[in-house]
Structure formats: C-alpha cells, structure tokens
Amino acid sequence: MLRKLHGLPGLFAALFLMTLAITGAVLALAPAMDRAAAVIPAAGEMSVAELAGRVVAHYPETEQIVRGPSGAVIVYYNRDGQPGADLVNALTGEGIAPYEPSAFFTWIKDLHRSFLLDNSGRALAGVMAAVMVLLCFSGILLLVRRTGGWKALLRPFAGSGSKRIHAELARFAVLGLLLSALTGSYLSAQRFGLLPEPVETGPTFPAEVSGGQPAAVSSLNALMAVDLNELRELVFPYPDDPQDVYSLTTSGGSGFADQATGELLKFQPRSEASLVQQWIVSLHTGEGLWWLGLILGIAALTVPVLSVTGITSWWQRRRSSGQFLDNANAAQADTIILVGSEANATWGFARELHTSLNKAGFRVHCAEMNALAEYYPQAAMLFVLTSTYGDGDAPASARQFMARLSDFRGEKTLQYAVLGFGDRQFPNFCQFALNVDAALASKGLSRLHPVELIDRCSASQFSEWGDKISGIVGTPLALTYDPLPPPTVKLALLERADYGLAVQAPTSILRFKAAQPGRGWWQKWLPRAPETLPPFEAGDLLGVMPPQGQAPRFYSLASSVTDGVLEICVRKQPGGLCSGYLHELRPGDRIDGFIRPNPGFRPATGNTPVILIGAGAGIGPLTGFIRKNTERHPMFLYWGGRNSHSDFLYQPELGRYLDDHRLTGLNTAFSRSDERAYVQDKLRQDQVAVRQMIEKGAQILVCGGRDMAAGVKQVIDDILRPMATDVDTLRSQGRYLEDVY
Ligand SMILES: Cc1cc2nc3c(=O)[nH]c(=O)nc-3n(C[C@H](O)[C@H](O)[C@H](O)COP(=O)(O)O)c2cc1C
Structure with a gap:
C-alpha cells in the first residue's frame, strides 16, 4: 500500500515534477547571483537618508528607490519624460548598469509557476507541489521501513543499482524537497483561495502635512533613523507639490515622512500574518536567504535522477515480481501466492502457479512475502514459494515477512502450503522455507500440504508438487515450468x-x-x-x-x-x-x-565504517571491495589463514591498499603459526574498537566457510551484548551480510 502510494503518483507526475524541479533549481541560483552582483554595506553602516542623498546626487529626477531581497538597490527615475531604471552602487549612489529583469529568468519563472499556461497551468503546478509532499512523506516512511526504524535512518544501505541510488539520494534531499513542496503547496492554495492571504493595506495618507520648503533628502530625520538593510522601498513626493510626502516601506512596516520637517508622520508596523507570509515566500524562493536557495536548488536537482531511478526500480519490480495483469485484489482473492526471492528465479515458478490456478477458475493474488497483509478476508488457500540464502536466511523479497507475521490474523479456514527453492550444495538446504512453514503452523494455521523442497529449480520436482496440489484442489494444474539455463x-x-x-x-x-x-x-x-x-x-x-x-x-x-x-x-x-x-x-x-548477481552482498557507501571479516578464499570478494574503495571510506579487514609464509593471499596488494588508505586497518590471524589464532580471536581482542565502530553505524560483511561464519556470529553477538542488540537485528537493518559456503 505504502509503496503504491509512493510509486503511482510519482510515475504519473514524473515529467511535471522534473520540470518544476529543474526550473526551481535554476531559479534558486538567482538570489545568489543577485547577491554576488550587489554592493551591500554592513548593518549600521549607512542610513536610508544617506543612500537617498547619494542617489539623488547622481539621479536628480529620482522617483523611487527599491532595495531587493538580495540587497541590490535599484533607482527608478524620469529623465526628459523618459522613465528609466538603473542598478546602483549602494555605497556611492552611482549607476552600475541599466536594470532589466532577465528574459531568461522570467521565462523560467513562468515555466515553473504555470508550465507557460494560464490559470490551469498554475493549478497543475499547485497539484504537483502537493504530489511532491505526498511523495516525500511516503518516501520517508519507506526509508524507515527499509532501514529498520527511525533511529537507523542514517545508517548505510545494502544493495546496489537504481534502488540504492534512489534511496541514497532521497535520504540526502528529502528535507529540502519537502520544504519546497510544502511552501509551494501553501502559496498555490493561497492563490486559489483555499487558504487566506494576508492583506496589507498600509497606513492612510496623513491628514496633517507641514507644506513647508522641501529639505534635502539626506537631512530628513525619519529617513536617517532607518538602516539601509531594512529598506524595501522609498517613493519620492511629486516634484513641486509641497503637500506630498515620502512614503517609506521597511522590513518592519510602512509609513510617511514629511519632505520639509523630516518628521515621521505615520507608521504602521507589518502584521504578524504578513511576516509569516514573507517567511514562507523566502523559504520557497530563497529570496533574502541565498544560501537556502542554493541548498533547495541542489535538492531539486536530485528530482530527475530520483524520477529515472524510481521508474527503473518500478519497472524491474514489475517485470520480476509477478505483478501480473490478471492479479486479483488481495481483499477479494480466494487464493494467495507469496514469493520470497533474491535473484528472481522463484518468480518464474510463482507465475506458472498463478496462471494455472487462474485458468482453473480461482481468484489469485500474488505478491512478494514482504507485502504480507494483516489478513485476507476471502482467502482459503495460501501458497508460499521461497528461496533461501546465506545461513538459512530470507531472500530480499521476504526479509520483513517474519516481523509482519506477528500482526497477521489468519482465518482458521485459511490453509497453507510452503514450497522451498534451494540448492543441496548448501548445508542449510531450503532452511528459510522450513522456518516459514513452522512459523505459519505456530500461528495456528493448518497445512494444505506439507512443506516440500525443490533442488536447483528442478522442473520435474515442481511438476510433481503441482500434481499433488491438483489432487488437493480437485482440478488438474499441470505445472510445467523449466527455467532457461543461464547463457554462458x-x-x-x-x-x-x-x-x-x-x-x-x-x-x-x-x-x-x-x-x-x-x-x-x-x-x-x-x-x-x-x-x-x-x-x-x-x-x-x-x-x-x-x-x-x-x-x-x-x-x-x-x-x-x-x-x-x-x-x-x-x-x-x-x-x-x-x-x-x-x-x-x-x-x-x-x-x-x-x-x-548477488546485490545483497555489497558494502554500504558513506563514511560509516565497513568491517570485512573472512577466512581462507573468502578474502576474494573482500579484496575486491577494498580495491574499489577509491573514495577511501573507512574499511577494516579481519582475515584468517593458516600460515603467513604459505597462504597469505593478496599480501602485497593489501600492503599497497594500506599505504594508499583504501584499507584503513588490517588484522590477520594464522592458525598454524606460533600465535595459533583464528579470526574470531582477533575480533575478541579488538572488541572495544569493534563495538565503537558498530555504535557509529558500521556495517559487517562476512565471507568464507560456514564454521568460520558461525564462530564470527557468536563473537559479534558477545560484542553486541552490552549494546542490547544482536547480529539478527543488524542483519534486519542490512548491516550484517554474509556470503557463506
Ligand atoms: C549466495 C547464495 C547463497 C545461497 N544460499 C543457500 C542456502 O543457504 N540454502 C539453500 O538451500 N540454497 C541456497 N542458495 C540457492 C538459492 O536458494 C537457489 O538458487 C534459489 O533457486 C534462488 O532463487 P531466487 O533466484 O528466487 O532467489 C544460495 C544461492 C546463492 C547465490
């Protein structure tokens, strides 16, 4: 459900969101560029009166002085009946260049605000901002689910490819995107009258004006009391009209100044609602907060990559995950098939079972095991097809199954059958399938058929199992599925x-x-x-x-x-x-x-330490990881061999990696030398350092024989005990990975 809430709106809105994000990123540059081009006196260095005096010295026909959010000062004047506007140096009042808003930025702004359309475009942009809010919230919840909890949100990710790029980038950018999307939605809702917009009326024209001889603008007290950095706008009185006044707008409010006495005739402070509005605009545009603009711009630039990687992962999932066209809704299905798979082989068998049951007239819902619902109101049969990895571990699409099972409310009428897929070369043949079968039984569900185990994707074993299920459901299923041998x-x-x-x-x-x-x-x-x-x-x-x-x-x-x-x-x-x-x-x-591919066994990126542990030939992939660590993230290797003179594999290479810091620390143990030590002994000796690294979020990767892996697990469990956690918890967070044979 959560994934659909994230994926479907993202898919439909991707193009529009990319447009909004790229134009937003370009616009975010404007405040920083304006700021870089502007001459900005320090706070307290210059008053509005001083600025106005210097500007008037160069522009006697000044009508208005405006100070933009970035600090740039623009003078508007009328020379010989021709209106003009110049950017001026705030320190000297001299003109720098004619002021012309950039046609490029204006076009980008129109594209950003309304997709170059009228009101309908503006409404679409508003809806897209709201979609982005939804994507950010559902994305955060998905990240929490993936990392195993709020506290683990910053921990390294396992996995690779588009899924990992998507998660890493999203984690980096989500707060910036959320801020832009929330403020954008708010401003859009105001524009369409869904939220109130503060109306700033300003003070009424003063009833009493001295009407005396105008004084020099630089001598007016009301303007001398205002620091230049607070100025928004100063509108000059009509020439030769002694009854007219200066109207002044500052960041704190607006009022009038008498052109003869310099007295502040009226001043109305800005309302709180208007101040909030101003903050919301700044938080969305970065106006007046150029550094925030740049952060938001960088966050926005991730959107095209997030869109592409999001669509790629959705497509990969769809292709491999049996989201078949004739898949019944979970709430209406009478038969459920749940699939646990890492490299997708099991999905092929699930698809065949799905098709056959469908043809036989059942309403079948098929999904990954991680998507186990709380209950299936109409279902009478549940088939679980799952592979096994590592030390009897769950494959990727089933890692959350056992945790979700605790909330599962199976009707007493629901019967299940588990079919395990594995390889007898591994000592824990189909162990995860056996664990799932036992866990379902302990939930009080009854078996439709006892658990069966299929070795190396055997088509004949699958077909025999199908015959037995046919007998039970009372319809011939004729399951024939022979996965193609991989091209060599x-x-x-x-x-x-x-x-x-x-x-x-x-x-x-x-x-x-x-x-x-x-x-x-x-x-x-x-x-x-x-x-x-x-x-x-x-x-x-x-x-x-x-x-x-x-x-x-x-x-x-x-x-x-x-x-x-x-x-x-x-x-x-x-x-x-x-x-x-x-x-x-x-x-x-x-x-x-x-x-x-074995994407479940890869070191996480980022600055959290990676602890590599292996023995014998298990050093192979670990050395491969170190060789690729050109960004010099902290990596520590614990490795055990027999004798340093005979089987110290990769010795010269590891020495080089230590010198160039691709490897941060190397700790070896040799069982047939004077020290008679195993890699577990070295870990125990180093337990304080290992614990500190795990506290910092370290990820552990173990590669080698089964006995070594069991010994290492025991030692790491001992090391973790004072931290009130264990290897299984790290495993569920993707922080303890094994490649064991
Ligand atoms: C790295 C790795 C570890 C494996 N570990 C086990 C295991 O412990 N027990 C087992 O029965 N099969 C194991 N297998 C075999 C797979 O479970 C088997 O090939 C299965 O058909 C894969 O299905 P999937 O592609 O749907 O994940 C392992 C395979 C690989 C590549």
Missing part, C-alpha cells in the same frame, strides 16, 4: 597465483579475460565486436560449468568488470570436481561461466 560466456585464464600447498590448503587466485565477443546490444552492430566481459561487481557470483556437464558451481567474484579481469579465489576441495578442474587450468585454457 567463454573465459580464458590469463594468470594464476598459487598459495597454501605447504599447509594443505591449496588455494589459487585465477584471473580470466573474455574469450568471445561481447553481447551488448550495440556490439551486435559491429562487424567484429571486441571481446568484452559481461557486467559484474565484486561479490557477485561466477557460475562455472564443470566439464562433465554437472550442475554449475558458484564462486564469489574478487573483481569488478571495471578492473578489466574476472578474478576468483578457489580453494581446492578434497575430491572437489569443479575446484579440481579449475586448479588444473593453465594460462590460455578456457572455461564456460555465467554471472549471477
């Missing part, structure tokens, strides 16, 4: 570095280059496309096809495509088919592989 690319080994033989931990760093032309759309047009690597980032996975046609094995990538090579770090497993095959490779040998 040819890679040639460029070089290798071997470690760990002496300590029975043979581990190699393998660097590959592309061995076939790139497959980008633009490359199709080239007669001979260059050999380019597919896009990937450190922490993504390389799926390698072993030679005998078995299922692919996955290795974490230690480089990003911008490094120009594809690098993995492989420990040879005793009897390991794929690791053995990779260890046999010689430079020039080719393999088939494919990239599987």
Whole structure:
C-alpha cells in the first residue's frame, strides 16, 4: 500500500515534477547571483537618508528607490519624460548598469509557476507541489521501513543499482524537497483561495502635512533613523507639490515622512500574518536567504535522477515480481501466492502457479512475502514459494515477512502450503522455507500440504508438487515450468597465483579475460565486436560449468568488470570436481561461466565504517571491495589463514591498499603459526574498537566457510551484548551480510 502510494503518483507526475524541479533549481541560483552582483554595506553602516542623498546626487529626477531581497538597490527615475531604471552602487549612489529583469529568468519563472499556461497551468503546478509532499512523506516512511526504524535512518544501505541510488539520494534531499513542496503547496492554495492571504493595506495618507520648503533628502530625520538593510522601498513626493510626502516601506512596516520637517508622520508596523507570509515566500524562493536557495536548488536537482531511478526500480519490480495483469485484489482473492526471492528465479515458478490456478477458475493474488497483509478476508488457500540464502536466511523479497507475521490474523479456514527453492550444495538446504512453514503452523494455521523442497529449480520436482496440489484442489494444474539455463560466456585464464600447498590448503587466485565477443546490444552492430566481459561487481557470483556437464558451481567474484579481469579465489576441495578442474587450468585454457548477481552482498557507501571479516578464499570478494574503495571510506579487514609464509593471499596488494588508505586497518590471524589464532580471536581482542565502530553505524560483511561464519556470529553477538542488540537485528537493518559456503 505504502509503496503504491509512493510509486503511482510519482510515475504519473514524473515529467511535471522534473520540470518544476529543474526550473526551481535554476531559479534558486538567482538570489545568489543577485547577491554576488550587489554592493551591500554592513548593518549600521549607512542610513536610508544617506543612500537617498547619494542617489539623488547622481539621479536628480529620482522617483523611487527599491532595495531587493538580495540587497541590490535599484533607482527608478524620469529623465526628459523618459522613465528609466538603473542598478546602483549602494555605497556611492552611482549607476552600475541599466536594470532589466532577465528574459531568461522570467521565462523560467513562468515555466515553473504555470508550465507557460494560464490559470490551469498554475493549478497543475499547485497539484504537483502537493504530489511532491505526498511523495516525500511516503518516501520517508519507506526509508524507515527499509532501514529498520527511525533511529537507523542514517545508517548505510545494502544493495546496489537504481534502488540504492534512489534511496541514497532521497535520504540526502528529502528535507529540502519537502520544504519546497510544502511552501509551494501553501502559496498555490493561497492563490486559489483555499487558504487566506494576508492583506496589507498600509497606513492612510496623513491628514496633517507641514507644506513647508522641501529639505534635502539626506537631512530628513525619519529617513536617517532607518538602516539601509531594512529598506524595501522609498517613493519620492511629486516634484513641486509641497503637500506630498515620502512614503517609506521597511522590513518592519510602512509609513510617511514629511519632505520639509523630516518628521515621521505615520507608521504602521507589518502584521504578524504578513511576516509569516514573507517567511514562507523566502523559504520557497530563497529570496533574502541565498544560501537556502542554493541548498533547495541542489535538492531539486536530485528530482530527475530520483524520477529515472524510481521508474527503473518500478519497472524491474514489475517485470520480476509477478505483478501480473490478471492479479486479483488481495481483499477479494480466494487464493494467495507469496514469493520470497533474491535473484528472481522463484518468480518464474510463482507465475506458472498463478496462471494455472487462474485458468482453473480461482481468484489469485500474488505478491512478494514482504507485502504480507494483516489478513485476507476471502482467502482459503495460501501458497508460499521461497528461496533461501546465506545461513538459512530470507531472500530480499521476504526479509520483513517474519516481523509482519506477528500482526497477521489468519482465518482458521485459511490453509497453507510452503514450497522451498534451494540448492543441496548448501548445508542449510531450503532452511528459510522450513522456518516459514513452522512459523505459519505456530500461528495456528493448518497445512494444505506439507512443506516440500525443490533442488536447483528442478522442473520435474515442481511438476510433481503441482500434481499433488491438483489432487488437493480437485482440478488438474499441470505445472510445467523449466527455467532457461543461464547463457554462458567463454573465459580464458590469463594468470594464476598459487598459495597454501605447504599447509594443505591449496588455494589459487585465477584471473580470466573474455574469450568471445561481447553481447551488448550495440556490439551486435559491429562487424567484429571486441571481446568484452559481461557486467559484474565484486561479490557477485561466477557460475562455472564443470566439464562433465554437472550442475554449475558458484564462486564469489574478487573483481569488478571495471578492473578489466574476472578474478576468483578457489580453494581446492578434497575430491572437489569443479575446484579440481579449475586448479588444473593453465594460462590460455578456457572455461564456460555465467554471472549471477548477488546485490545483497555489497558494502554500504558513506563514511560509516565497513568491517570485512573472512577466512581462507573468502578474502576474494573482500579484496575486491577494498580495491574499489577509491573514495577511501573507512574499511577494516579481519582475515584468517593458516600460515603467513604459505597462504597469505593478496599480501602485497593489501600492503599497497594500506599505504594508499583504501584499507584503513588490517588484522590477520594464522592458525598454524606460533600465535595459533583464528579470526574470531582477533575480533575478541579488538572488541572495544569493534563495538565503537558498530555504535557509529558500521556495517559487517562476512565471507568464507560456514564454521568460520558461525564462530564470527557468536563473537559479534558477545560484542553486541552490552549494546542490547544482536547480529539478527543488524542483519534486519542490512548491516550484517554474509556470503557463506
Ligand atoms: C549466495 C547464495 C547463497 C545461497 N544460499 C543457500 C542456502 O543457504 N540454502 C539453500 O538451500 N540454497 C541456497 N542458495 C540457492 C538459492 O536458494 C537457489 O538458487 C534459489 O533457486 C534462488 O532463487 P531466487 O533466484 O528466487 O532467489 C544460495 C544461492 C546463492 C547465490
């Protein structure tokens, strides 16, 4: 619901909002430019009388002096029947240049206020400002939901791509955008009579005027008492009319001054409503507050990027998330399908189930598990299809499921079936699906069918499960879904570095280059496309096809495509088919592989520390992250090997990164040396520093074997105990990420 409230108005209003934001950003420059061009005496340095005297010396035919919000002084005069206006130097009264409002800024202002239309354009601009208010509030709530609470709002984000750019930029700009949108909505509502507008009538013309011989303007007491910085406008009396007066407007109010005696004849202070109005205008335009104008302008410039990244994320979600055209409304559906997925494979199966059930006449609603509603009034069946990641963890679209389940009010008649998707190569095979099944049972719901687990997206297992469900629902579903095997690319080994033989931990760093032309759309047009690597980032996975046609094995990538090579770090497993095959490779040998994105395992950007923890070959992606840390954010590496003389992987590189500050601190542990230490021991020794970093919002990334990861989790839990938090809480905030095998 919240996401729809944010996404739909954003989608429809994107073009208009972009226009308002870009024109707003340009207009925001005006106060700063005016201010830079103006000569501004300090407060108390000059009175209105002094200024008027100096101006009149150069412009004897002065009719009016105006001081703009930026401090620029403009004189209006009538010379030989020709009206004119000049920008003047406030210190000397000399003219600087003729005053002509910029045609460019006037056009931009019209575009900003009314899209170059009449009243309907103004009304549209007002509605857009209100839409922006809605987007800001719903966006803040979405950010709170994503970071795990108000207190965590400034903590680093995990993830990558347009979703992350959107969230990071929104967090940076939202207050500025909210201020512009709220003040814009207010001003627009006033214009259309929806809110009252203060009417400043000013004092009536004085009944008693001395009518004496006019004195020099620089000698008038009423004008000498007003500092120049308070002046808004001074209108001169008609020449040769002794009954006329000077009318003076200042930031505090308006009144009249006698041209002969210099006496202040009447003065009416500005009403409170008018002062508030003036503040609202300044807060919207930056007039008189040039620095605020610049801040608002920078915030507005994020709107086009927010629009593009917002639309991209919406499209990606829509494409992958089963927002199928024939999706029934959650409140009316008799069957609910909830999907937990990280890399989208499970959505394909969900789509097939959705289509089959629909064809069989059910009203089916399909959504991600994070969107679990409080209750489904019409539903009799609930299917949960979910994958598992890391140490039995939830995939991205199911991370909030367990928390939301506590508010779930399932009718006793609602029956459920959980279908897990996983890979038996992982010790915690489909563990999250098992946890979900148990959690639903403990809510008092009854099973439609016992939980079943599908290994490596097996089409036959899925189809068999479908047959059993068909029997239960009484209609043949014939579920046939075979996910396409991923397209592979040819890679040639460029070089290798071997470690760990002496300590029975043979581990190699393998660097590959592309061995076939790139497959980008633009490359199709080239007669001979260059050999380019597919896009990937450190922490993504390389799926390698072993030679005998078995299922692919996955290795974490230690480089990003911008490094120009594809690098993995492989420990040879005793009897390991794929690791053995990779260890046999010689430079020039080719393999088939494919990239599987792993956006859930990436360091956060920003200045909060990142603590990298690994052992053995787990150092690969961690080194990739450090290599990319060219902005020198604080990064600390805790790594464990066996012996510094034999398997200290990446030793020279890490030394270089310490020297150039891409790596802030390195702490190693070697289990087969005199110290006999593990990485957990080093963390415990450093617990005060680790706790301080976590207090500052640090993010922890763990990569390596399962036993090491379990040991690290235990130590970090111990370190967190005095802070009354734990690893699971950090995990739910995206601050504890694991890549464990
Ligand atoms: C980094 C990573 C970690 C994984 N961890 C597990 C795991 O602990 N247990 C498991 O059964 N499967 C695990 N898998 C396998 C996935 O659950 C499986 O490939 C699933 O089909 C992915 O579905 P999805 O694309 O919808 O997320 C893991 C896969 C990856 C890439």
